[in-house]
Amino acid sequence: MGDELHPTLIGLEPAELWRQFDALRQIPRPSLHEAGVRAYLKGLAEREGWDSATDEAGNIVLRVPGRGAGVDSEPLAVQGHMDMVCEKRSDSPHDFHTDPIALRRSTRTFQGREREVLQAEGTTLGADNGIGVAAGLALALTPDLVHPPLELLFTADEEEGMSGAFGLDPGLLTARRLINLDAELEGCIYLSCAGGRELHAIWDLNRDERHHGDVPVRVSIQGLRGGHSGVDIHRGRANAIAVLVRLLTAEGVDLEGVRFASCDGGGRANAIARTVETTLWCAKARVHALERALETAGRQIAESMVEVDPELAVGFVELPAEDHDAVPGPVSARTSRAILEALRAQPTGVLTWSAVIPGLVETSNNLGTISTSGDQLRLVALARSSKDGAVDGFQDRCERTLEASGATVEYHHGFPGWEARVDTELLHQAEAAYEELFERKPVREAIHAGLECGVLGNRVPGLEMIAFGPDIFDAHTPDESLPIDTVEPFWRFVVHLAARLI
Incomplete structure (x- = not known):
């Protein structure tokens, strides 16, 4: 030094x-x-x-x-x-x-x-x-x-x-x-x-065999500002994990024949996720249609976020043949849909405002990280509240939704x-x-x-x-x-x- x-x-x-x-x-x-x-x-x-x-x-x-x-x-x-x-x-x-x-x-x-x-x-x-x-x-x-x-x-x-x-x-x-x-x-x-507490949702990924003619594609969300999940949560900034879920479940995006392989994004539970990417297995004949549908949905999402996250960008790429063996096998279509629906049900951002201090967020939730390790997918979300019991009550409701999709739920790093x-x-x-x-x-x-x-x-x-x-x-x-x-x-x-x- x-x-x-x-x-x-x-x-x-x-x-x-x-x-x-x-x-x-x-x-x-x-x-x-x-x-x-x-x-x-x-x-x-x-x-x-x-x-x-x-x-x-x-x-x-x-x-x-x-x-x-x-x-x-x-x-x-x-x-x-x-x-x-x-x-x-x-x-x-x-x-x-x-x-x-x-x-x-x-x-x-x-x-x-x-x-x-x-x-x-x-x-x-x-x-x-x-x-x-x-x-x-x-x-x-x-x-x-x-x-x-x-x-x-x-x-x-x-x-x-x-x-x-x-x-x-x-x-x-x-x-x-x-x-x-x-x-x-x-x-x-x-x-x-x-105070606050982290919720960890863990899914076991029952992987299938690849279908003949399936190819892997990678979808990414980039360019977001992110921020502190306490200090900046009220600013309406986009959360990359939530944007990805919104994109994949948008009207006009048909996921028939598309199966999940992996998803990784976000940096920390207490930071609003800035980037995320998912790899999907898709029938070769449907790749171009999927790309066009995601491009249209991505453009609409970007237009809705232009004032707070003007650099939001959606990426789509078909992986070259030499990379196929490195991609994890496809998760069953049923499990893929269940995970996606469970993620869509998880709120992120401000949940309630304080009735005592004007302009102060009372309760919030942040989808902080999502990661794939082997045959497991883990989501980490951090809920905060200044109201006694609010975090427990909110996360209890989340737990029921997540467990219904096959996830195991754990709690970590609670603080008063x-x-x-x-x-x-x-x-x-x-x-x-x-x-x-x-x-x-x-x-x-x-x-x-x-x-x-x-x-x-x-x-x-x-x-x-x-x-x-x-x-x-x-x-x-x-x-x-x-x-x-x-x-x-x-x-x-x-x-x-x-x-x-x-």
Whole structure:
């Protein structure tokens, strides 16, 4: 890891925050592969003379002495997660397990205003949550800042299943005040988040013999924006898996004599699927008719989505003879139809809106991934809700539909919501600090995405928590953008709030 700052970051302030972000972007950190980050953090603690501890779940805490008038104050926990979502464009050669994130600056228009942003070259940027981790480290490393004793808590595997937060050793924290730096809208203080759970539907694929004259064709959905399945779910962006199902079941698409071979798409349960492809066995004499029907249906779907996903593209190709043997055998026509109908019955997107907070999604579902492995097909869908019992009730209904098609249903990675508390001293101090700095009140906010605060509150009873961060747009996609002009006010808020909490 070099000492020189990446050229795109030279001149940006605060210098220490960007220095730490630059260090993090050079360390591969997919979920459950955070060993390099832990080693970096432990080495930093040893260099600075801080105590550090790691628990069995892979979380690490750095204990930083208070400074100035905060030396003898009650400790403050500053929390972020070490891992990042690893999504890339189809033409990117990037290897998230070995390669550093390549940075670039660009200009993007948000809400009618052009803004300079930091992005990555063809991949997710990792500002979620690298910028929060960097801010916590910079708070501890910047000379002359006044703050209470800090417990910098960096959790593992937030993006995949929050296993770090679920497995947190409560003994790592003595602080009973925690600021989470994993929110993505500057000027907002988050007090609540949705809970959620993954549904996994698994079909055993009883494969038939190929019919004489059958050929494999591949149908793909490309060019979608995707997004975070919590933060962006209300924006109406197309889900590639849902688009494919809509395409194959469209009026005018005759699947007589067409049998399923495989389907693979989506990147993660918590990301709106951007791409998907399916391979089908089709009678040679029907290939051209199928292609024309899918082209017509695809054009109609694309026209209906042009405002939110203008680059939606449907691909169709007959595979060459030399590739036929590599294609899995056809699934029986009956099973193929049953799977397709079950998939069509799965809602994706916003299910209900909050009756309490205008504009807040209450319950949603996201068809995150679909994959074929041998003779099994697996669909992973993530439902979220801020309403008690809503996820269980919705997924129970989905389970009945899926099991009727022959699927086995499992549940994984459930996480609790975080109930808002507006009477805490931490919130009052945070609002006062923000108003002192910017002469306006911050917005009290709830988020439909999952934050670790709900889990951490269960692991450490009596913990007062808030969450905030700079703007981050298109998280969980290769378009992830960090508007540079919001990092400095975010940083000032961190510093000023820490000084008030002595």
